Each structure stands twice: as C-alpha cells, then as structure tokens.
Amino acid sequence: VSANPALGTNPSNITYTSNAVVPGAPTGVSAVAGNAQATVTFSAPSFNGGTVITGYTVTTASAGGGSSGTDSNAGTTGLSHVMTGLTNGDVYTFTVHATNSVGNSAESSASSGVTPNSTTHTISGAIKYYDGVKVVPGVTVTLETSLGATITTTTTDSSGLYSFTGVADGGSYIVQPSYTDSVTTGVTGTDQTKISREIVGIELFDTIYKNIAGDVNNSGTLTGTDQTKISRYIVGLDTHLPSGDWKFYSSSYTPIAPDYLTTGLTRTYTSLTSNASNQDFVGLKMGDVNNS
Numbered sequence: 001v002s003a004n005p006a007l008g009t010n011p012s013n014i015t016y017t018s019n020a021v022v023p024g025a026p027t028g029v030s031a032v033a034g035n036a037q038a039t040v041t042f043s044a045p046s047f048n049g050g051t052v053i054t055g056y057t058v059t060t061a062s063a064g065g066g067s068s069g070t071d072s073n074a075g076t077t078g079l080s081h082v083m084t085g086l087t088n089g090d091v092y093t094f095t096v097h098a099t100n101s102v103g104n105s106a107e108s109s110a111s112s113g114v115t116p117n118s119t120t121h122t123i124s125g126a127i128k129y130y131d132g133v134k135v136v137p138g139v140t141v142t143l144e145t146s147l148g149a150t151i152t153t154t155t156t157d158s159s160g161l162y163s164f165t166g167v168a169d170g171g172s173y174i175v176q177p178s179y180t181d182s183v184t185t186g187v188t189g190t191d192q193t194k195i196s197r198e199i200v201g202i203e204l205f206d207t208i209y210k211n212i213a214g215d216v217n218n219s220g221t222l223t224g225t226d227q228t229k230i231s232r233y234i235v236g237l238d239t240h241l242p243s244g245d246w247k248f249y250s251s252s253y254t255p256i257a258p259d260y261l262t263t264g265l266t267r268t269y270t271s272l273t274s275n276a277s278n279q280d281f282v283g284l285k286m287g288d289v290n291n292s
Contacts, residue, residue: 018050019050020049020050020051020100020101020102021049021050021102022049022100022102022103022104022105023045023047023048023049023053023098023099023100023105024045024046024047024048024049024098024105024106025045025096025097025098025105025106025107025108025109026042026043026044026045026056026096026097026098026105026108027042027043027045027046027108027109028041028042028043029041029042029094029095029096029108029109029110029111030042030111030112030145030147030149031083031092031093031094031111031112031114032114032145032146032151032168032171032172032173033092033114033115033116033117033168033170033171034116034120034166034168034171035088035116035117035118035119035120035166035168036084036085036086036087036088036116036118037069037082037083037084037085037086037116038069038082038083038086038092038094038114038116039080039081039082039083039145039149039151040058040080040081040082040083040094040096040111041079041080041081041145041147041149042056042079042096042108043079044079044098045098045105048098048100049100049102049105051100051101051102052100052101053077053098053099053100054075054077054099054100054101055074055075055076055077055098055099056073056074056075056076056077056078056079056081056096056097056098056099057071057074057075057096057097057099057104058071058073058074058081058083058094058095058096059071059094059095059096059097059107060083060086060092060093060094061092061093061094061095061110062086062087062090062091062092063090063091063092063093063113064087064089064090064091065090066086066087066089066090066092067085067086067087069083069084069085069086069092070083070084070085071083072084075099079149080149080150080151081096086116087116088115088116088117088118089115089116089117090115090116091113091114091115092113092114092115092116093110093111093112093113093114094110094111095107095108095109095110095111096108115170116168117168117169117170119168119169120165120166120167120168120169121167121168121169121272121273121274121275121276122163122164122165122166122167122275122276122277123143123163123164123167123173123175123269123272123275123276123279124161124162124163124164124275124276124277124278124279125161125162125251125277125278125279125280125281126156126159126160126161126162126278126280126281127139127141127156127160127162127177127248127280127281127282127283128160128280128282128283129282129283129284129285129291130207130209130210130213130282130283130284130291131291134291135156135158135159135160136156136160136179136246136283137156137157137158137159137160138155138156138179139155139156139160139162139177139178139179139246139248139283140153140154140155140177140178140179141153141154141155141156141162141164141175141176141177142175142176142177142178143164143167143173143174143175144173144174144175144176145171145172145173145174146171146172146173146174146268146270148174151173152164156177162177167272168272169272169273170271170272170273171269171271171272172268172269172270172271172272173268173269173272174266174267174268174269175266175267175268175269175279176248176265176266176267177248177281177283178246178248179245179246179248179283180240180244180245180246181245181246184233184234184287186285186287186288186292187230187233187234187285187286187287187288188234188292189231189234190290190292191214191230191287191288191289191290191292192227192230192231194210194214194289194290195214195222195226195227195230195289196227198210198211198214198222198289199222199223199224205289208255208256208257208260209255209282209284210289210290210291211257211289212247212255212260212284213247213284213285213286213287213288213289214226214230214287214289215243216229216230216233216241216242216243216286216287217229217242217243218242218243218261219258220257220258220260220261221257221258229241229242230287233287241286241287243286244286245285245286246283246284246285246286247265247283247284247286248265248281248282248283248284249264249265249281249282249284250264250265250266250267250279250280250281250282251280251281251282252267267279267281
C-alpha cells in the first residue's frame with residue numbers, strides 16, 4: 001500500500017493505492033495415476049495476491065528420471081489438471097503454482113507419489129427405476145478420485161447402461177450419477193393422494209423407495225409439506241423439487257430412514273485391481289411414488 005505525499009498529512013486528503021503481489025501457493029495437491037498419465041487435483045490458495053488468479057500449472061518430479069510429461073491444462077483456472085506423456089512404472093510427485101497479473105506463486109507442497117501403468121480396468125453397470133424394469137437413459141455418471149475430483153463423465157445409453165474404460169489399476173475411485181430435468185411426467189395428483197394415504201396409515205407403501213421418492217423436502221420422512229411441494233411442482237410454481245429431480249442409489253445398498261439422505265448415493269472403490277461389472281444404481285424420479 002502506498003500514499004500520495006503531495007496531498008499532505010491530513011488523513012482525509014491522503015489517497016492510497018493497493019499494490020497487487022503474487023498469489024499464495026495452491027494447497028492439498030493429490031494425484032491419481034493412469035496409463036502414461038495422472039490426474040492432479042488441488043485447492044486454490046487462500047490469498048490471490050489482491051488480483052484474480054489467471055491460471056495454474058502443474059510440475060512433475062520423477063524418482064527414476066522418467067519423462068516430465070505435459071500439463072494438458074496448463075494456464076487454465078480449473079482445479080484438476082491431467083499430466084500426459086509420463087513414463088509407466090516410474091514414481092511421480094507433483095507440485096502446482098498459481099499465476100496472477102504480477103507473476104507466479106511459490107510451488108505448492110508436493111503430492112504423494114503415484115505410479116502410472118498400462119494396466120487398466122472397466123467399471124460398468126446399469127441404471128433402472130426401482131421396479132427393476134424401466135431403464136433411465138441420459139443420466140450423467142461421473143468417475144471421481146477418492147477426494148471427489150472429476151476424472152471423466154459418461155451418459156447412460158438408451159438401455160440405461162454406462163461404462164468407464166481405461167480406469168487405472170490400483171487407484172481409488174467414486175462413481176456418482178446425477179440427472180436434472182424440469183419434466184413433471186410421472187408426477188401427478190395421484191402421487192399426492194398416495195402420500196396422504198401412507199401418512200395416515202390407510203395404504204402403506206410396499207417399498208422404501210416410494211417413501212424416498214415422496215420425501216421431496218429431504219426431511220427423512222413423509223409429511224404434508226411434501227404434498228405441498230409436489231403440488232407447486234405440478235402446476236409450475238416451482239421448476240424443481242427441493243430434493244432435486246432424481247436420486248440414485250447403489251443397488252447394493254438397502255435404504256433405511258433417515259440414512260438414505262446421505263448414504264448409498266455413490267459407489268466407491270479402494271485400490272481397484274480388476275474389472276467391476278454390474279455396478280448398478282436404482283433411479284428414483286422424485287415425487288413419483290406410484291411408478292407411473
């Protein structure tokens with residue numbers, strides 16, 4: 001910060017100029033190895049130097065003198081960069097620096113070492129409605145690192161199938177589906193009636209998936225508030241439900257209330273060493289409790 005002395009010593013006459021400096025270093029650097037590549041993720045620095053950060057660059061260090069590779073996202077502001085051209089079988093660590101209009105930050109602390117290798121696996125499965133018959137096409141399925149950074153995405157096909165190929169051996173991963181629409185197809189006044197009969201105990205649902213589909217305000221139980229929210233959705237006062245338009249659960253998870261609000265929404269893999277097939281999910285159109 002600098003002052004203009006020509007304006008005297010009266011504080012009301014003094015103007016100040018804030019001079020930007022280089023940003024702080026990125027933090028939390030981690031990496032997931034692939035075939036001759038690695039996905040490096042990190043967090044933005046808490047201090048940007050007083051001006052916007054214009055990009056990040058990843059640098060490698062090889063224990064065995066392997067290729068230094070190329071940051072395919074160098075200079076971009078994304079917090080996940082793919083390093084290509086690495087040497088399989090060599091151990092790599094990674095550092096990251098941030099750049100603003102003044103210059104580059106110091107390098108971050110190095111990531112833990114990872115080893116690119118040519119052994120890869122496939123993770124695949126299907127997404128169907130809770131009746132086990134209707135498929136759910138067009139769902140975005142994301143493959144993430146164990147820290148939640150996106151590696152790649154795919155979309156379920158017309159048969160509700162998804163597949164990730166080339167998934168690196170030994171890595172830890174998360175698979176998570178998501179789908180957003182504003183189509184009220186399947187959500188009608190009949191659903192409101194069904195929810196009402198469940199609440200008062202006249203006609204109980206035969207599967208907890210119907211309870212979840214009706215719990216559109218994410219309270220962990222069915223109430224009149226859910227009916228109100230569904231009504232507003234049907235008539236167009238709300239374009240989306242508080243719960244989101246869809247929810248997806250791992251088919252290997254048996255939902256229980258209220259744990260279903262936070263549990264079973266992903267599939268996780270620790271040190272993947274083989275193909276993983278039949279990694280299915282159950283899809284729920286929120287508000288549709290009568291499977292229409």
